[in-house]
Amino acid sequence: MAISNIRYGEGVTAELGRDLQNLGARRVCLMTDKNLSQLPPVTAVLNSLAKYGVNFQMYDDVRVEPTDQSFLDAIKFAKKGAFDAYVAVGGGSVIDTCKAANLYASSPSADFLDYVNAPIGKGKPVTVPLKPLIAVPTTAGTGSETTGVAIFDFKELKVKTGIASRAIKPTLGLVDPLHTLSMPERIVANSGFDVLCHALESYTALPYNMRSPRPSNPISRPAYQGSNPISDVWALHALRIVARYLKRAIRDPEDREARANMHLASAFAGIGFGNAGVHLCHGMSYPISGLVKTYRPKDYNVDHSLVPHGLSVVLTSPAVFAFTAQIRPERHLEAAEILGADIRTARIKDAGFILADTLRKFLFDLNVDDGLAAIGYSRADIPALVKGTLPQERVTKLSPRPQTEEDLAALFEASMKLY
Numbered sequence: 313m314a315i316s317n318i319r320y321g322e323g324v325t326a327e328l329g330r331d332l333q334n335l336g337a338r339r340v341c342l343m344t345d346k347n348l349s350q351l352p353p354v355t356a357v358l359n360s361l362a363k364y365g366v367n368f369q370m371y372d373d374v375r376v377e378p379t380d381q382s383f384l385d386a387i388k389f390a391k392k393g394a395f396d397a398y399v400a401v402g403g404g405s406v407i408d409t410c411k412a413a414n415l416y417a418s419s420p421s422a423d424f425l426d427y428v429n430a431p432i433g434k435g436k437p438v439t440v441p442l443k444p445l446i447a448v449p450t451t452a453g454t455g456s457e458t459t460g461v462a463i464f465d466f467k468e469l470k471v472k473t474g475i476a477s478r479a480i481k482p483t484l485g486l487v488d489p490l491h492t493l494s495m496p497e498r499i500v501a502n503s504g505f506d507v508l509c510h511a512l513e514s515y516t517a518l519p520y521n522m523r524s525p526r527p528s529n530p531i532s533r534p535a536y537q538g539s540n541p542i543s544d545v546w547a548l549h550a551l552r553i554v555a556r557y558l559k560r561a562i563r564d565p566e567d568r569e570a571r572a573n574m575h576l577a578s579a580f581a582g583i584g585f586g587n588a589g590v591h592l593c594h595g596m597s598y599p600i601s602g603l604v605k606t607y608r609p610k611d612y613n614v615d616h617s618l619v620p621h622g623l624s625v626v627l628t629s630p631a632v633f634a635f636t637a638q639i640r641p642e643r644h645l646e647a648a649e650i651l652g653a654d655i656r657t658a659r660i661k662d663a664g665f666i667l668a669d670t671l672r673k674f675l676f677d678l679n680v681d682d683g684l685a686a687i688g689y690s691r692a693d694i695p696a697l698v699k700g701t702l703p704q705e706r707v708t709k710l711s712p713r714p715q716t717e718e719d720l721a722a723l724f725e726a727s728m729k730l731y
Contacts, residue, residue, distance in 0.1 A: 455582020
């Protein structure tokens with residue numbers, strides 16, 4: 313098991329400058345995006361850096377839903393700056409970009425594809441020491457402050473992939489629930505759906521002791537290694553928080569209790585899936601994001617079409633869990649009960665349908681787009697969506713039920729319309 317150190321509580325961002333002082337940092341790289349640079353979370357960070365006299369340079373060109381090019385731009389900035397510490401203030405896009413910048417600035421002779429997941433990249437293990445990275449998450453979604461994963465859109469292949477290594481984990485995550493108060497409604501919703509799927513997928517993933525072959529060297533053991541007794545604890549706890557607080561957090565921006573709990577759930581689910589991994593919802597989500605046509609989500613201030621990550625993940629969830637429930641149906645039924653289903657008279661063989669119906673009702677209640685068709689896809693896109701899923705073996709092979717190309721096509725078809 314590997315996780316970052318986490319410090320939680322309202323106002324902990326004020327301690328950031330002192331943390332950097334304690335690390336002996338002399339040249340700090342502060343990464344964020346253009347929107348956030350105008351908002352209270354970045355102001356709080358700047359105030360702390362000023363208070364403790366920390367010398368820093370700010371990079372605010374992080375792209376929401378990063379691409380290989382946006383990673384390379386950030387890496388170039390990091391290499392030029394010769395930084396001895398990094399601070400990421402933002403959602404998963406910012407934190408992931410900062411992880412990549414730290415990795416390649418610490419390994420200047422590496423080719424970009426050296427550390428990118430196979431089969432798209434070479435998937436080499438990281439053996440160089442990285443600089444300290446402190447993550448200040450501003451969304452309650454990715455859990456990126458706890459994980460060794462950085463995801464980006466590889467434009468040439470129109471597919472999402474990433475870098476996965478324990479070595480790129482942040483040194484410290486400052487989980488300050490005050491930062492979630494500036495999130496608009498749809499960002500709260502889509503971030504929350506990512507937490508929901510992180511918990512569900514890691515709890516239902518192939519068990520760790522059924523993966524093969526065992527790596528000949530521990531350094532080659534993947535960050536995502538299957539469901540396991542420790543990740544299960546975090547996944548279930550995160551799922552219970554989502555069931556209790558997500559709707560409240562979306563509907564009332566002033567509900568500090570709900571937003572604070574979702575911020576914690578994001579970190580909890582991150583600890584779970586950061587070690588167990590995710591499977592089909594995430595594997596299928598990468599081409600859904602990568603092949604976006606004209607869709608622009610409400611509440612996102614961006615200059616390009618995008619399908620928010622949490623939305624791209626959750627739209628396939630009813631179909632996926634109806635499919636995977638043949639294996640370990642009791643876990644699927646347990647998840648449905650946590651999310652509000654009455655399972656007193658349920659038959660174990662119906663676990664998948666019960667969980668799928670529970671998820672559909674959950675999404676309908678929250679005004680989620682009616683399937684892939686509502687965000688611009690049609691049946692004609694299914695072959696391209698399947699093709700984009702096939703390279704995602706890092707996650708698809710963690711599905712408890714193996715899948716063929718025909719299975720994937722059927723899952724995309726079943727996800728075209730939800731209600």
